[in-house]
Amino acid sequence: MTKFDINTKYSLPSGYEIPVLGYGVYQTPADQAEEVTSYALKLGYRHVDSAVAYRNEEPSAAALKKSGIPRNELFFTSKVPPKQISYEGAKDAIKGTFERTGLEYIDLYLLHAPYGGKEGRLGAWRALVEAQQEGKIRSIGVSNYGVHHLQELEDYIKSVEAKEGKGKGGVISVGQYELHPWLTRPLLVEWCKARGIILEAYAPITRGTRFEDPALQKLAKKFNKSPAQILLRWSLQKGFVPLPKSVTHKRIEENADIFDFELSRDDLDSLTTNEYSPCCWDPTTSQD
Ligand SMILES: NC(=O)c1ccc[n+]([C@@H]2O[C@H](COP(=O)([O-])OP(=O)(O)OC[C@H]3O[C@@H](n4cnc5c(N)ncnc54)[C@H](OP(=O)(O)O)[C@@H]3O)[C@@H](O)[C@H]2O)c1
Incomplete structure (x- = not known):
């Protein structure tokens, strides 16, 4: 049985911990981000997924700082923009994040795309x-x-370690991917899980595009939960860290109300498909 609550955390390869439910802020307008992030924190979310490219690091971090919640209970992510994937570009991105957020440290920094x-x-x-x-x-x-x-x-990390010693090349703690029952990415998931890398699921509710799916509707009726809640529970039970985004109070509440039911193995299987159907961009296939 998989027991979770909103305070559950996974251990990362870095030795730090990550809260199992994130709050995504992609496309959250900067002038709304502080208010909705504050609301999410009041409900118990402790993990905010932002990015330089989202142009809302400052208001999202302001909500964290004003919450009164101890900093070590909060988790803030940002990302090097896709167009800045270089040594200097990443250094600039990180510097900018500190200037905008005023945070003393950032919990997780990702390279946004393999460009x-x-x-x-x-x-x-x-x-x-x-x-x-x-x-x-x-x-x-x-x-x-x-x-x-x-x-x-x-290969690069191993080559650095061979010359300079263990850990000197860095440790991949997180892989963030579009993941849901219509895009399960088995090879990527296996690669990461074999190394203890935690998988974060973006677009975990498919931006609402699959809510009418018959298998999903059936489970929603069975558990008296919304399609979004079923998809988030699927994500948790697959071992992912889902990052649902909403600027709507009722939906922010709904997306956190996923800890009082459990899908069976058959329920999970009934929803899982072999489709490869991204609803967002898909840089994983880039050959550059
Ligand atoms: N690394 C990457 O390349 C990447 C790419 C995409 C996303 N992400 C991250 O993942 C997060 C989530 O992905 P996403 O925003 O693309 O998609 P998502 O979370 O699957 O869907 C968000 C959409 O669904 C609506 N929604 C939210 N909760 C709902 C509910 N309970 N019922 C019905 N509709 C609901 C939202 O509307 P309202 O907001 O209007 O309520 C919004 O339009 C992002 O915010 C970002 O942090 C990362």
Whole structure:
């Protein structure tokens, strides 16, 4: 039986912990972000997923700082923008995040996408490792990396370790991907799980595009839960950290009310498909 509550955390390869439910703020307008993030924190969310590209790091972090919740109970993520995947680009992104947020440290910093070519990707990773070694960032990881990008990074990390010692090349703590029953990415998931890398699920409710699916509707009726709640529970029970986004109070509440029921193995299987149907962009397939 998989027991979770909103305070459940997973251990990351970095040694830090990550709350099992995140609150996404992609497309949350900057002038709304502080209010809705504050509301989410009041409900018990402790983990906010932002990015430089979302243009709302400042108001999201303001909500964390004004919440009165001890900093070590909060978890804030940002990301190096897709167009800045290089050593200098990543250094600039990290500097900007600190200037905008005023946070003393960032819990998780990700490379947003595997762009910039091999040199850019490895340079950007090196910038994350340096910021981590300086104590500015606690955990680092990647988003939208295909297995070939992950393998390239792992080979690089091993080559640094061979020369400089264990941990010197950095440790991949998180992989953030679009994941839901219509995009289960078995090879990527297996690659990450084999290494203890925590998988975060973005677009975990498919941006609402699959709510009419018959298998989903059946489970929603069975458990008297909404389609969004069933999809979030599927994500949790697959071992992912779902990052639902909403600017609507009722939905922010609904998306956190997923800890009082449990899908059976058959329920999970009835929802899972072999489709490969992203509802967002899909840089994992990039060959650059
Ligand atoms: N790394 C990446 O490349 C990447 C890409 C995409 C997303 N992400 C992250 O993942 C987070 C979530 O992904 P996402 O925002 O694309 O998609 P999502 O969370 O699957 O869906 C968000 C959409 O669903 C609506 N919604 C939320 N809760 C609902 C509910 N209970 N019932 C009905 N509709 C509901 C929201 O509307 P309202 O807001 O109007 O309520 C919004 O339009 C993002 O915010 C971001 O943090 C990362």
